[in-house]
Amino acid sequence: MKDITLLAIESSCDETAAAVVKNGREVLSNVIYSQIALHTEYGGVVPEIASRKHVEKINQVIEQALADAGVTLTDLDGIAVTYGPGLVGALLVGVSEAKAISFATGLPLIGVHHIEGHICANYIENKELEPPFVCLVASGGHSHLVVVKDYGEYEIIGRTRDDAAGEAFDKVARAIGLGYPGGPKIDKLSKEGNPDAIAFPRAKVDENEYDFSFSGLKSAVLNYLNGCQMKGEEVNRADVAASFQKAVIDVLVEHSIHAVKEYHFDKFAIAGGVASNSSLRKAFEERCAAEGIRFYHPSPIFCTDNAAMIGAAGYYEFVKGVRSGYDLNAVPGLKLGER
Numbered sequence: 001m002k003d004i005t006l007l008a009i010e011s012s013c014d015e016t017a018a019a020v021v022k023n024g025r026e027v028l029s030n031v032i033y034s035q036i037a038l039h040t041e042y043g044g045v046v047p048e049i050a051s052r053k054h055v056e057k058i059n060q061v062i063e064q065a066l067a068d069a070g071v072t073l074t075d076l077d078g079i080a081v082t083y084g085p086g087l088v089g090a091l092l093v094g095v096s097e098a099k100a101i102s103f104a105t106g107l108p109l110i111g112v113h114h115i116e117g118h119i120c121a122n123y124i125e126n127k128e129l130e131p132p133f134v135c136l137v138a139s140g141g142h143s144h145l146v147v148v149k150d151y152g153e154y155e156i157i158g159r160t161r162d163d164a165a166g167e168a169f170d171k172v173a174r175a176i177g178l179g180y181p182g183g184p185k186i187d188k189l190s191k192e193g194n195p196d197a198i199a200f201p202r203a204k205v206d207e208n209e210y211d212f213s214f215s216g217l218k219s220a221v222l223n224y225l226n227g228c229q230m231k232g233e234e235v236n237r238a239d240v241a242a243s244f245q246k247a248v249i250d251v252l253v254e255h256s257i258h259a260v261k262e263y264h265f266d267k268f269a270i271a272g273g274v275a276s277n278s279s280l281r282k283a284f285e286e287r288c289a290a291e292g293i294r295f296y297h298p299s300p301i302f303c304t305d306n307a308a309m310i311g312a313a314g315y316y317e318f319v320k321g322v323r324s325g326y327d328l329n330a331v332p333g334l335k336l337g338e339r
């Protein structure tokens with residue numbers, strides 16, 4: 001079969017990213033301009049600032065991705081772009097750019113679902129991984145347990161009822177004064193703390209055993225901090241971070257392993273920003289080994305937002321014949337499995 005080389009563009013949140021990906025699994029280049037430093041002083045992503053920075057950076061990031069890959073637009077077979085879910089103004093920058101390049105070159109356009117991209121990040125470094133498998137997607141905006149039935153075919157069996165896992169990391173980090181983004185900072189500080197120091201709750205959702213709820217845990221942390229303040233006790237931030245992190249990981253691991261077993265799969269993958277958490281990876285590694293489940297995960301750089309994952313997902317849509325028209329629009333609330 002002829003090689004398929006795609007230019008992929010991602011701008012759904014605070015990373016302006018472009019990549020060139022061959023046959024869905026070979027990353028020829030992966031350029032990420034992170035806006036994190038810009039948003040840190042506001043304690044979170046400011047949508048308007050994100051959009052403006054995307055406009056400023058997108059051409060440069062794409063040119064760099066093409067140069068790093070040693071290709072020009074004429075070497076490409078198509079353009080894949082994230083069109084949802086995400087911040088509408090941020091998504092629109094990538095979508096408009098992809099449409100413009102497609103219009104100018106005649107290259108086909110493929111609109112890609114951001115979460116599908118996160119899942120497909122697993123294909124990049126695990127060449128043997130093929131569906132079906134169960135994937136836990138834990139990012140700043142989503143916590144989904146997904147049955148990947150086939151390429152491009154997904155069934156969400158569990159989701160968060162309130163805060164996403166990454167959101168909980170970010171909020172707790174802010175409460176203990178670590179700043180944004182909280183995930184990596186809690187990950188690091190936890191290494192100095194005792195994960196069993198404070199008994200934070202492991203929430204269960206009655207109606208669906210695979211659903212998640214993290215807002216109760218977040219409140220428990222805030223209550224604990226308030227309690228310490230009222231009693232004039234000093235807070236051991238490393239212990240709070242480690243105990244909170246352990247509570248999140250315990251729930252993610254229990255729900256995921258339960259799903260893999262109940263659905264009779266022997267493969268399990270993780271994806272999304274939270275999947276780069278070192279303790280979470282270790283916990284899944286140990287548990288999967290004990291249960292005889294093959295465990296897959298992307299390298300941290302492919303866990304947080306990037307365009308290579310969009311090129312991977314775009315490839316499997318492309319070979320199925322999926323093409324988007326020039327009426328492709330940003331869909332901030334796009335559901336997985338929807339087009």
Ligand code: KG4
Nearest residue numbers: 139140141166183184187273274277304305
């Ligand atoms: O996938 P992602 O880059 O963007 C979304 O699609 O949301 O995920 C970002 C989220 C943030 O909430 C961030 O705090 C979290 O992933 N995150 C982490 C780690 N690195 C990023 N959470 C825990 N541990 C980490 N090492």
Ligand code: ZN
Nearest residue numbers: 118139304305
């Ligand atoms: Zn993401």
